[in-house]
Amino acid sequence: MAGYFPPNGAISSHASTRASSPASSPLSPPAHQRSNALSNRLTSVLSASYADSDIRDALETLSLRGIHNTAEVRRQLRLDVQKEVVDSNAEIVRDFGKVAEQLKRIGTVISNLNQTCEEMRKHIVSARQETTPVLEEASALMKQKQEAETKQQLLQAFTQHFIVSDEDLLVLTSVEEPIDDHFFDILSRVKQVHRDCEVLLGGENERLGLELMEKSSRSLNSAYQKLYRWIQKEFRSLNLEDPRISSSIRRVLRVLAERPSLFHSCLDFFAEARDYVLSDAFHYALTDAVSGADGDRNVKPIEFSAHDPLRYIGDMLAWVHSTTVSEREALEALFVADGEELAKGIQAGLSSEPWSRIDEDKEVTFDGQKALSDLVNRDLIGVSRALRQRVELVIQGHDDPVTCYKVVNLLNFYQTTFSKLLGPQSSLSELLSTLEAFTFKHFDILMRDKVTNLSTDHSALTPPPDLSVPEFLQDALEVLTSLMKTHEASFGADPDPSNPAQENRFTPVLRAALDPFLDLAKSSAADLPTTTIQTIYLTNIHLTTRAAITPYPFASATHTPPLQSALSTLRMDLLDIQHRYLLTSSGLHSLLAALEPFSPHPSSSAALPQHHHHHHQQQQQSSKPNNIADITALPAFQPAALIATSQQLDDFLPSALMDATDNLKRVQSATFVKSVTEEAVEAFCRDFEFVEGMIIGADEARGNVDVDVDVDVVGDEKDDEGKDADGDEGAEENDKDWGLRKLFPRTTGEIRVLLS
Incomplete structure (x- = not known):
């Protein structure tokens, strides 16, 4: 724009030139106005900023023209500038005219293009309207094609998975087709199809799932029936003794377990067949033993030993045990070798046959060992029945209690063995427990019968003259010894530590084989005439019985304490008898009876014979001496009586110990x-020491008393009694210086020496 318009500086310069020239025009303002205008102009010029870009451009334009600052130039500059501006504007107008013409042509082109686009849009819309149905139809066809291909794939997959060919179904259900790996593969596939049909039941179309499930169920049922018939056929010819039992049988059993009803029916058929086979084998062993060309003719039938119950029953039990072990081993290989598979099969069967559950709330688990034991028990039902009949028959016909008890121990041994082999709840274990109880009951009956027979036999109950153990008790103890030896051989010498002593296994035997006979023997002592004889007789009975059971702890644990208690009482009685015998034989009893009031232990009078004690009580009531010197006034301490007692003591002492021993x-x-005699002798010595002390004390007391008074007293007593034995009155007065010690000189030390 600087080229078309003059710079502000030039215009200002030109204006200032004109302002400096004199104003000759009449229209010119007055001088003072001009002066103000000039001043304003100057002020404006001076106030202008020459740093402004417009001024700078104007100055540059002037410098390019090479203008000199003259009046002409200044006049012409405006015109020139205006002219240039006009020319520039004209040129611009021409240029814009060209631009407008070009824009017009562009507008025409654009109009043509718009018209063309509109026509194309119309053609496109028309084409779209024509092609849309075709495209939609093509898309639908493509979609249908994809759906058809998907359905084809699904159909192919469905057919391969859910459809079993007729050839395979024929292999699965036809009896003529063998049961091999191909059969089990098809069966596994059909079971998978049957399980997968449950998925189809959850879809929209349940009919297909129901039809396929029904078809697969029929096929499976036919297959299981085929397996059931096949296994029955195999069981008829199965030889359990053959160690090479077919693996196919085990495989069929595992599969058949998935149908509990068929599986248990198969087991029932098997148990029935084995029951028949084993019952026949047992009968053969009882009656025929081993026979034939290849048999060992030295082996005799079990029935040959029927006369010996222990051997007969032992042989039968040994055969049953051997057969049970063999049967269990064979069935273990057949049924339990694949116990986990059987358990899985039975669990699956309970799911497919919920009506076969006994208790819906109880979780059913398969215990292979228990199932095996149950099957072995079922196989041996016939054998168990025959065994029970024969054992009961042979026991009922036998009357030896020792043999019966040996059979009890034998049955107990096998009961423990079968309990470990088949379980404590097994039929064989319970059968042997029943037979054990039956045999022991028969043993108890035999012992009761013996006791009953003895109770009515008075001659057998009569004590022997020598007071020894009666014969029936000796026989009973001999039988008991045999029983104890049998028990010791079977169960050991020590009582069962798991049971209290009073509850050990042998206690019932003692109650049956000892207690009744011991009671009979003790009751028979009542027929003896004196207490001494009764005590000796009872002592022999208890000593013999204790000696018989002491070597056997299981017997002595329960019965020794009461025997020992009874013997302690009897020993006290024997001690009293011996003590009385020593006192009576020595004559010391009369002195003790007389000295009873002076005894520091009044209860000691109980050891005296009853008649002496009664006499002393009368004497005590009549005389009641209160001074030890008064002993000399007692009849037993009169010189003649005391001398006689001393002489009797001297006669007694040489053979006293032998006589006392002979008394028992x-x-x-x-x-x-x-032991009893030594204790009685000791008691006798203590009694003698008491008498000796009283005699010494009396002599000492008498030496301090007036003899005349004493003699008078003695004389008065003699007067009261009358004449003495010789008929002389007051004979005692002639012997005033007699002493008790001189009349009875024996000392306690001498007595102990002579009786030691």
Whole structure:
């Protein structure tokens, strides 16, 4: 724009030139106005900023023209500038005219293009309207094609998975087709199809799933029936003794377990067949044993030993045990070798046959060992029945209690064995427990019968003259010894530590084989005439019984304490008898009876014979002496009586110990007699020491008393009694210086030496 318009500087310069020239025009303003205008102009010029871009451009334009600052130039500059501006504007107008013409042509082109586009748009819309149905139809066809291909793939996959060919179904259901790996492969596939039909039931179309499930169920049922018939056929010819049992049988059993009803029916058929086979084998072993060309003719039938119950029953039990072990081993290989597979099959079967559950709330688990034991028990039902009949028959016909008890122990041994082999709840274990109880009951009946027979036999109950153990008790103890030896051989010498002593296994035997006979023997003592004889007889009975059971802890644990208690009481009685015998034989009893009031232990009078004790009580009531010197006034301490007692003592002492031992000679235990006699001798010595002390004390007291008074007293007593034995009155007065010690000189030390 600087080229078309003059710069502000030039215009200002030109104006200032004109302002400086004199104003000759009449229209010119007055001088003072001009002066103000000039001043304003100057002020404007001076106030202008020459740093402005427009001024700078104008100055540059002037410098390019090479203008000189003259009046002409200044006049012409405006015109020139205006002219240039006009020319520039004209040129611009011409240029814009060209641009407008070009724009017009462009507008025409654009109009043509718009018209063409509109026509093309119309053609496109028309083409779209024509092609849309075709495209939609093509898309639908493509979609249908994809759906058809998908359906074809699904149909192919469905057919391959859910459809079983007729040839395969024929292999699965036809009896003529063999049961091999191909059969089990097809069966596995059909079972998979049957399980997968449950998925189809959850879809929209349930009919297909129901039809396929029904078809597969029929095929499976036919296949299981085929397996059931096949396994029955195999069981008829199965030889369990053959170690090479067919693996196909085990495989069929695992599969058949998925149908519990068929599986249990198969087991029932198997158990029935094995029951028949084993019952026949047992009968053969009982009656025929081993026969034939290849048999060992030295082996005799079990029935040949029927006369010996122990051997007969033992042989039968040994055969049953051997057969049970063999049967269990064979069935273990057949049924339990694949126990986990059987358990899975039975669990699957319970799901497919819910009506076969006994308790819906109880979880059913398969215990292979328990199932095996149950099957073995079922196989041996016939054998168990025959065994029970024969054992009961042979026991009922036998009357030896020892043999019966040996059979009890034998049955107990096998009961424990079968309990470990088949379980404590097994039929064989319970059968042997029943037979054990039956045999022991028969044993108890035999013992009761013996006791009943003895109770009515008075001659057998009569104690022997020598007071020894009666014969029936000796026989009972012999039988008991045999029983104890049998028990020891079977169960050991020590009682069962798991049971209290009073509850050990042998206690019932003692109650049956010992207690009744012991009670009979003790009751028979009542027929003896004196207490001493009864005590000796009872002592022999208890000593013999204790000696018989002491070597056997299982018997002595329960019965020794009561026997020992009874023997303690009897020993006290024997001690009293011996003590009385020593006092009576020595004559010391009369002195003790007289000295009873002076005794520091009044209860000691109980050891005296009853008649002496009664006499002393009368004497005590009549005389009641209160001074030890008064002993000399007692009849037993009169010189003649005291001398006689001293003489009797001297006669007694040499053979006293032998005589005392001989007094209990019928007690059948020298040790027991010696112990009782020694204790009685000790008591006798204590009694003698008491008498000796009283005599010494009386002499000492009498030496301090007036003899005349004493003699008078004695004389008065003699007067009261009358004449003495010789008929001389007051004979005692002639012997005033007699002493008790001189009349009875024996000392306690001498007595102990002589009786030691």
